[in-house]
Amino acid sequence: MMEANKLQQKKNAPIGVFDSGVGGLTVFREIMRQIPNEKMIYFGDTARVPYGSKSKNTITRFARQIVRFLRTHDVKTIVVACNTASAYALESLQAEFDIPIIGVVEPGAKVAAETTRNGNIGVIATEGTIGSRIYNSYINQMNPEATIYGKACPLFVPLVEEGWLKDPVTREVASRYLAELKDKDIDTLILGCTHYPLLRSTIQEVVGDRVTLVNPAYETAVTLKNLLSGMDLLNTEVPTQGEQQHKFFVSDKAERFLEFANSIIEHGIPNPQTIQIEDY
Amino acid sequence: MMEANKLQQKKNAPIGVFDSGVGGLTVFREIMRQIPNEKMIYFGDTARVPYGSKSKNTITRFARQIVRFLRTHDVKTIVVACNTASAYALESLQAEFDIPIIGVVEPGAKVAAETTRNGNIGVIATEGTIGSRIYNSYINQMNPEATIYGKACPLFVPLVEEGWLKDPVTREVASRYLAELKDKDIDTLILGCTHYPLLRSTIQEVVGDRVTLVNPAYETAVTLKNLLSGMDLLNTEVPTQGEQQHKFFVSDKAERFLEFANSIIEHGIPNPQTIQIEDY
Numbered sequence: 001m002m003e004a005n006k007l008q009q010k011k012n013a014p015i016g017v018f019d020s021g022v023g024g025l026t027v028f029r030e031i032m033r034q035i036p037n038e039k040m041i042y043f044g045d046t047a048r049v050p051y052g053s054k055s056k057n058t059i060t061r062f063a064r065q066i067v068r069f070l071r072t073h074d075v076k077t078i079v080v081a082c083n084t085a086s087a088y089a090l091e092s093l094q095a096e097f098d099i100p101i102i103g104v105v106e107p108g109a110k111v112a113a114e115t116t117r118n119g120n121i122g123v124i125a126t127e128g129t130i131g132s133r134i135y136n137s138y139i140n141q142m143n144p145e146a147t148i149y150g151k152a153c154p155l156f157v158p159l160v161e162e163g164w165l166k167d168p169v170t171r172e173v174a175s176r177y178l179a180e181l182k183d184k185d186i187d188t189l190i191l192g193c194t195h196y197p198l199l200r201s202t203i204q205e206v207v208g209d210r211v212t213l214v215n216p217a218y219e220t221a222v223t224l225k226n227l228l229s230g231m232d233l234l235n236t237e238v239p240t241q242g243e244q245q246h247k248f249f250v251s252d253k254a255e256r257f258l259e260f261a262n263s264i265i266e267h268g269i270p271n272p273q274t275i276q277i278e279d280y
Numbered sequence: 281m282m283e284a285n286k287l288q289q290k291k292n293a294p295i296g297v298f299d300s301g302v303g304g305l306t307v308f309r310e311i312m313r314q315i316p317n318e319k320m321i322y323f324g325d326t327a328r329v330p331y332g333s334k335s336k337n338t339i340t341r342f343a344r345q346i347v348r349f350l351r352t353h354d355v356k357t358i359v360v361a362c363n364t365a366s367a368y369a370l371e372s373l374q375a376e377f378d379i380p381i382i383g384v385v386e387p388g389a390k391v392a393a394e395t396t397r398n399g400n401i402g403v404i405a406t407e408g409t410i411g412s413r414i415y416n417s418y419i420n421q422m423n424p425e426a427t428i429y430g431k432a433c434p435l436f437v438p439l440v441e442e443g444w445l446k447d448p449v450t451r452e453v454a455s456r457y458l459a460e461l462k463d464k465d466i467d468t469l470i471l472g473c474t475h476y477p478l479l480r481s482t483i484q485e486v487v488g489d490r491v492t493l494v495n496p497a498y499e500t501a502v503t504l505k506n507l508l509s510g511m512d513l514l515n516t517e518v519p520t521q522g523e524q525q526h527k528f529f530v531s532d533k534a535e536r537f538l539e540f541a542n543s544i545i546e547h548g549i550p551n552p553q554t555i556q557i558e559d560y
Contacts, residue, residue: 047338048328053441055533058327158438161333169452176449253335278558 011235014039014247015224016070016078018063021049022260023157023194024081027104029265030217031079032246035225037235040246041073045277047251050157051084052126052193059128063089067097068280069249076233079224080104083125083192083216087132100227105129107223108190108216109138112146115212116188119146122181122211124203125192127152135192149184153177153193160195161260166202174199174206182207190214198264248272291515294319294527295504296350296358298343301329302540303437303474304361307384309545310497311359312526315505317515320526321353325557327531330437331364332406332473339408343369347377348560349529356513359504360384363405363472363496367412380507385409387503388470388496389418392426395492396468399426402461402491404483405472407432415472429464433457433473440475441540446482454479454486462487470494478544528552 017028021044028042043066045051051059063085070078077100080086080093086103093101112121112135123135130150139146156177159170181189189211191197197215204213228234239245246269250257254272262268297308301324308322323346325331331339343365350358357380360366360373366383373381392401392415403415410430419426436457439450461469469491471477477495484493508514519525526549530537534552542548 047334053536054327058532154442155435155438158435162434169449169456172449172452252338256333 007232010076011233012039012237013074013076014041016041016043016067016073016075017081018043018045018066018070018078018085019082019194020045020051020085022161022257025261025264026194026197026215027079027081027217027220030221031224034221035228035234037238039235039239041070041075042246042248043070044248044250044257044272046253046257047277050126051082052128052157053154054084054128056088056128056132059085060089060092062277063093064096065277065280067093067101069275069277071097071099072280073247075099077101077224077228079220081194081220083194084128087129087134100231102220102223102227104194104216104220105134105192106138107219108192108214109135110142111216111219112188112190112214113139113143115214116143116146118185118187119143120184120186120188121146121148122184122186122189123148123150123192124153124156124177124181124189124196125150126157127154129192135190149181149186151177151181153196156199157193157195160198165198170199170202171206174202178203178206186211188212188214190216192216244270246270249275251275251277287512290356291513292319292517293354293356294321296321296323296347296353296355297361298323298325298346298350298358298365299362299474300325300331300365302441302537305541305544306474306477306495307359307361307497307500310501311504314501315508315514317518319515319519321350321355321529322526323350323529324537324552325531326533326537327557330406331362332408332437333434334364334408336368336408336412339365340369340372342557343373344376345557345560347373347381349555349557351377351379352560353527355379357381357504357508359500361474361500363474364408367409367414380511382500382503382507384474384496384500385414385472386418387499388472388494389415390422391496391499392468392470392494393419393423395494396423396426398465398467399423400464400466400468401426401428402464402466402469403428403430403472404433404436404457404461404469404476405430406437407434409472415470429461429466431457431461433476436479437473437475440478445478450479450482451486454482458483458486466491468492468494470496472496524550526550529555531555531557
């Protein structure tokens with residue numbers, strides 16, 4: 001049994017969260033809401049963003065470096081807050097490192113499998129995530145009757161980064177991407193890329209109110225909470241006022257990251273620090 | 281004086297050409313047209329594409345690795361076939377390596393400075409290139425009276441990569457990006473990113489026939505030809521039939537690169553080889 005002191009120290013350790021860039025901040029935000037005592041170390045790979053169109057080998061190599069970096073901060077667990085990295089690298093990371101690591105795909109798949117009534121589930125995500133068919137495997141493990149229709153939406157990330165969240169151009173692009181899913185009579189649609197929740201209202205408008213949108217961020221935070229609770233590692237200490245609860249790191253310039261983060265995180269975030277990720 | 285044998289060998293050496301990804305192929309194609317005897321080694325940094333939104337430090341580090349890689353192929357000269365890398369890294373590369381290196385910015389600026397009649401020149405490019413104001417400096421060195429209006433067009437590259445070259449969405453995005461340049465009464469518009477020539481007809485339609493579009497690729501090939509000719513290094517040997525005249529390398533998966541290359545290069549290209557660029 002761990003001595004009380006050491007256990008307290010371990011409970012108090014931060015959670016590592018990473019993404020190719022800013023998208024994972026939607027997961028960060030959800031964790032912050034659900035388990036507000038937790039400290040986090042967030043890393044955004046802004047030098048090599050985006051991940052969605054790159055290969056499994058490359059993404060796994062990148063993710064390995066990031067996990068090594070996060071471990072230098074003595075994190076107690078790691079959340080891969082990026083669908084493409086979860087799809088391609090999670091299994092290798094879990095096999096390679098002796099620390100609990102969770103992704104965003106399984107939690108999202110679980111909700112979708114439970115939500116659908118007619119068994120027709122749509123998944124929109126990057127080329128990499130769709131190509132991996134990982135949502136299909138997870139969903140069919142839980143609900144073998146479900147039929148999954150995947151669609152890569154490569155322009156959604158640049159449209160979000162441009163800030164055109166509720167824009168006629170974005171609506172037109174969404175209509176085009178989502179037409180074939182609508183034809184399949186889906187009743188559930190997974191937002192399988194961490195950027196997409198920012199387009200939620202446009203996507204909802206295009207697919208109509210009868211389709212339930214699933215945002216894996218929420219369920220990922222639930223999974224994380226259960227995991228930490230199961231290991232008796234939930235942080236019970238309320239953060240002291242003025243303490244810097246979360247730290248942010250990026251692999252390239254911090255200004256745009258900061259600007260974006262401050263637009264989606266209430267009260268904003270402290271200045272991110274730039275590190276050279278290839279060195280890890 | 282170099283002995284004849286050795287000189288012939290040097291003339292016969294390949295030219296290194298690089299870009300963040302596929303865009304530089306528009307420059308490659310132009311070099312192939314103008315000096316068809318030359319061999320080329322093309323590198324596309326598909327693991328870290330795009331460059332346009334990243335910092336000077338990061339792009340310079342990437343470019344340095346690529347030049348080191350190209351030198352392992354004994355290239356006689358290097359063309360930075362990417363506007364962002366030319367804007368940020370060319371000067372450092374030229375200072376650091378003892379091999380002639382040219383970029384795409386100066387040649388494009390030269391044509392624009394000579395072309396304009398009313399002195400109002402527009403430049404469309406990535407965030408990085410526009411932010412560097414490098415077209416402004418080059419143009420004003422040659423034509424101090426000219427006024428330069430820059431506009432970053434971050435969605436153009438993803439739209440080209442999606443293949444929506446002549447599409448209502450692309451036309452709408454272009455109208456929005458180009459509106460402020462049209463208001464400035466420009467008569468010349470530099471396509472300051474190697475992807476943009478692929479949107480030429482849409483851009484021309486939006487700005488109207490009275491605006492001359494400048495594609496730096498053409499003038500870059502002219503500059504390269506003059507440089508090689510001045511050093512007596514133009515390849516005078518006609519490539520033998522069946523010889524693999526050009527070689528292609530990428531830092532990530534080759535399929536999409538190949539597909540894109542084959543859509544813009546007549547007769548297609550051989551399979552690119554994937555290398556790990558961080559090792560250089």
